[in-house]
Amino acid sequence: MSDTRPILFFDSGVGGLSVVAPTRALLPHAPIVYAADSAGFPYGTRSESEIAARVPALLGRLVERYRPRLAVIACNTASTIALPAVRAALDVPVVGTVPAIKPAAEMSATRVIGVLGTEATVRQPYVDDLAARFAGDCVVLRHGSAALVELAEAKLAGEAVGPAAVAGALAGLLEQPGGERIDVVVNACTHFPLLADELAAAAPSGVRFVDGGPGIARRIVSLSAGQDWAAGPDVLVFTRFGEHERRVAAGLAFARVEAL
Structure with a gap:
């Protein structure tokens, strides 16, 4: 059977x-x-x-x-x-x-990567450990966004997601000092790949997104x-x-x- x-x-x-x-x-x-x-x-x-x-x-x-x-x-x-x-x-x-920091570091040419997750995830010591083990030669910038989680939920419920809202959430990462050099962003929340098109449209040209799925x-x-x-x-x-x-x-x- x-x-x-x-x-x-x-x-x-x-x-x-x-x-x-x-x-x-x-x-x-x-x-x-x-x-x-x-x-x-x-x-x-x-x-x-x-x-x-x-x-x-x-x-x-x-x-x-x-x-x-x-x-x-x-x-x-x-x-x-x-x-x-x-x-x-x-x-x-x-x-x-867990956040896909290892593949992000392997992909990055600028050696500056972003970790975009929830507030709880980005402050975890586990993320510190991943960054030290797999991205020791990279600058790792982090940002926690509750707004993107809500936007992904809204999208799956059939609601329209405004590009300005996604761009505003992403700005919390990209507008940090050194954020203009980010070339890979780790989607460290499983909600965020559901907004793949919206995030790609809001990001500067050449920025790639990676997740653990x-x-x-x-x-x-x-x-x-x-x-x-x-x-x-x-x-x-x-x-x-x-x-x-x-x-x-x-x-x-x-x-x-x-x-x-």
């Missing part, structure tokens, strides 16, 4: 869909459960202690309900704060999401190598189901929508 266990993706909102897309391209038959902690959204403005307590507890409930073969924390903020605790608490493999997808393939897949109904889960969540769900091709 084919294996019906899904891959579980978890984020505070819809940002993790930017990780689902490259995973689906590599594993087209994998059943997926996508869980959005809409009741806790946004994580980027919450304290580390709140996230450290909330994320392992929620993932424990999700794993108990859906029995996935592996879980993906498709959120940089949750991963940089809670990944070790989640791995200790769960009995399934857990894949985290494709690398995470390859890691999922590696961890599930040799396993059977049975196509099943993809499930979208919210921890709160209000009007925003209804609009988001209406635009996505999930067979079932559930509340946790």
